Amino acid sequence: MAADAVSAASERAAGVETGGILVLDFGSQFAQLITRRVREMNVHAALVPYDLSVDEILARKPAGIILSGSPYSVYDDAGPKPDAALWSAGVPILGVCYGVQLMAHQLGGRVGPSNRREYGPADVTIGVSTSPLFAGLGGNGVERVWMSHGDSIVDAPPGFTALATTDSTPYAALADPARNLWGIQFHPEVVHTPNGRRLLQNFVLEIAKAKATWTPGRLAEDAVAAIRAQVGPTDRVLCALSGGVDSAVAAALVHRAIGDRLTCVYVDHGLMRKRESEILREVFAERLGMKIVMVDAQERFQHALEGVIDPEQKRTIIGREFIRVFDEESTRAGEFRFLAQGTLYPDVIESTSKETKSAQKIKTHHNVGGLPDDLKFELVEPLRSLFKDEVRAVGLELGLPESVVLRQPFPGPGLAIRIIGEVTRERLDTLREADWIVIDEIKAAGLYRSLWQTFAVLTPIRSVGVMGDGRTYGNVLAIRAVTSEDGMTADWARLPYDVMAKISSRIVNEVPGVTRVVYDITSKPPATIEWE
Numbered sequence: 207m208a209a210d211a212v213s214a215a216s217e218r219a220a221g222v223e224t225g226g227i228l229v230l231d232f233g234s235q236f237a238q239l240i241t242r243r244v245r246e247m248n249v250h251a252a253l254v255p256y257d258l259s260v261d262e263i264l265a266r267k268p269a270g271i272i273l274s275g276s277p278y279s280v281y282d283d284a285g286p287k288p289d290a291a292l293w294s295a296g297v298p299i300l301g302v303c304y305g306v307q308l309m310a311h312q313l314g315g316r317v318g319p320s321n322r323r324e325y326g327p328a329d330v331t332i333g334v335s336t337s338p339l340f341a342g343l344g345g346n347g348v349e350r351v352w353m354s355h356g357d358s359i360v361d362a363p364p365g366f367t368a369l370a371t372t373d374s375t376p377y378a379a380l381a382d383p384a385r386n387l388w389g390i391q392f393h394p395e396v397v398h399t400p401n402g403r404r405l406l407q408n409f410v411l412e413i414a415k416a417k418a419t420w421t422p423g424r425l426a427e428d429a430v431a432a433i434r435a436q437v438g439p440t441d442r443v444l445c446a447l448s449g450g451v452d453s454a455v456a457a458a459l460v461h462r463a464i465g466d467r468l469t470c471v472y473v474d475h476g477l478m479r480k481r482e483s484e485i486l487r488e489v490f491a492e493r494l495g496m497k498i499v500m501v502d503a504q505e506r507f508q509h510a511l512e513g514v515i516d517p518e519q520k521r522t523i524i525g526r527e528f529i530r531v532f533d534e535e536s537t538r539a540g541e542f543r544f545l546a547q548g549t550l551y552p553d554v555i556e557s558t559s560k561e562t563k564s565a566q567k568i569k570t571h572h573n574v575g576g577l578p579d580d581l582k583f584e585l586v587e588p589l590r591s592l593f594k595d596e597v598r599a600v601g602l603e604l605g606l607p608e609s610v611v612l613r614q615p616f617p618g619p620g621l622a623i624r625i626i627g628e629v630t631r632e633r634l635d636t637l638r639e640a641d642w643i644v645i646d647e648i649k650a651a652g653l654y655r656s657l658w659q660t661f662a663v664l665t666p667i668r669s670v671g672v673m674g675d676g677r678t679y680g681n682v683l684a685i686r687a688v689t690s691e692d693g694m695t696a697d698w699a700r701l702p703y704d705v706m707a708k709i710s711s712r713i714v715n716e717v718p719g720v721t722r723v724v725y726d727i728t729s730k731p732p733a734t735i736e737w738e
């Protein structure tokens with residue numbers, strides 16, 4: 207089955223390297239973020255299933271192991287449990303959140319439900335700890351961290367001592383240095399723990415003494431090697447090129463791996479931004495010399511989306527039609543065994559999937575969700591374990607132009623999920639014009655690259671305006687601009703007022719049908735970046 211081939215491929219892409227770090231995945235939304243933090247230290251990191259046997263773990267000769275968090279409690283029957291021999295495997299271990307609770311629970315300590323769920327920022331008291339885990343942290347005895355847990359450790363297991371406390375938990379961090387077992391209740395991997403990177407570094411480089419010899423260029427090498435291992439010497443691959451960074455880098459990787467056995471197919475579903483098709487042809491066909499088939503499927507998508515207002519339904523329909531168009535194209539263009547997609551790790555984690563047995567579903571991402579059961583391609587997803595900025599590094603490494611690589615992300619379902627309500631041709635035209643103005647002004651203000659995404663959302667709300675001497679009655683358009691490191695969390699951007707004023711004035715004056723512009727001031731969480 208395709209999914210197995212995919213995870214086997216990402217395993218290979220992750221590689222096996224002596225002296226790196228293995229992160230055991232217990233289903234936390236942040237598990238892959240931990241591996242990425244480790245890679246930032248130039249140390250090889252791989253996310254592996256929580257139930258990998260100790261023999262398999264030791265065969266990879268890791269310098270250290272990090273146990274991720276999980277949405278489960280250690281007392282849940284369904285709560286994921288590691289190989290019991292893990293604790294005495296002789297490899298330094300750092301447990302994070304659920305990871306430390308497992309450690310405490312399985313080694314004779316006691317974990318219990320907290321009086322209240324601790325969620326958000328907290329101050330942990332480190333006191334005068336000389337623990338190497340906290341070296342360089344807690345300047346005045348206190349460290350700001352980010353917590354997200356329902357249970358906490360009540361009694362430490364024999365041999366363990368507390369390294370840090372909070373008002374609500376006596377074991378915010380604990381360790382048994384003799385056995386090289388370390389644990390923290392908070393999340394060092396998220397940006398809301400300001401010194402989290404330093405703490406992870408203390409574990410990875412000082413305690414586990416991992417080798418810092420890995421470089422981002424290796425991501426490209428590993429991915430190319432994984433593609434060659436997956437795709438046979440005569441197999442051909444179709445690639446879903448959208449013009450976005452993800453599919454561009456995926457295509458470039460596949461192109462590097464198998465040359466002109468790759469055919470890129472660009473499906474113009476009519477949900478693209480203005481001038482998208484032209485730009486695409488220019489960059490990929492003319493400049494990069496890739497084989498690219500342009501398919502005009504606007505009518506088909508338009509028809510399929512008629513009367514649909516539910517966001518999940520939109521995504522499913524778009525995903526389904528997308529794959530069907532590919533199916534037809536492959537029949538027309540010859541034999542293709544594989545379909546390459548630019549699915550990233552954040553897409554994977556937010557959709558229910560094999561790797562994220564326990565993560566809660568938030569949205570069905572088009573690249574992962576709407577695949578029909580009768581899909582006849584096997585998938586090649588070389589970016590499946592990477593975050594956006596890592597993908598950009600790979601793109602630059604491969605020599606893609608900055609105009610492609612440093613582009614803001616654009617979702618697979620395109621403008622359809624930025625039109626609240628039914629997607630009609632007229633609404634698409636309205637949004638396309640507004641979107642163009644937003645990007646134009648953001649670029650003119652020199653802000654484009656510092657923002658994760660900037661876009662317009664067309665709402666079905668109608669509002670009265672006045673233009674000249676006449677009354678107008680049109681739609682409310684929202685502007686969304688966010689900063690983010692990886693799309694998993696985001697903050698609304700504090701755009702300068704004059705930039706907002708320019709955008710608003712241009713849109714109301716230049717885009718027929720829009721009478722009012724509002725600015726979205728919601729962060730993620732609790733909102734998502736896209737409106738649908």
Ligand code: XMP
Nearest residue numbers: 571572573615616617618619693734735736
């Ligand atoms: P959300 O809205 O979930 O978005 O906070 C996080 C990031 O993912 C992008 N996004 C998508 N990308 N297919 C994609 O390829 C999708 O279905 C999809 N939905 C959201 C979004 O633009 C943001 O960068």
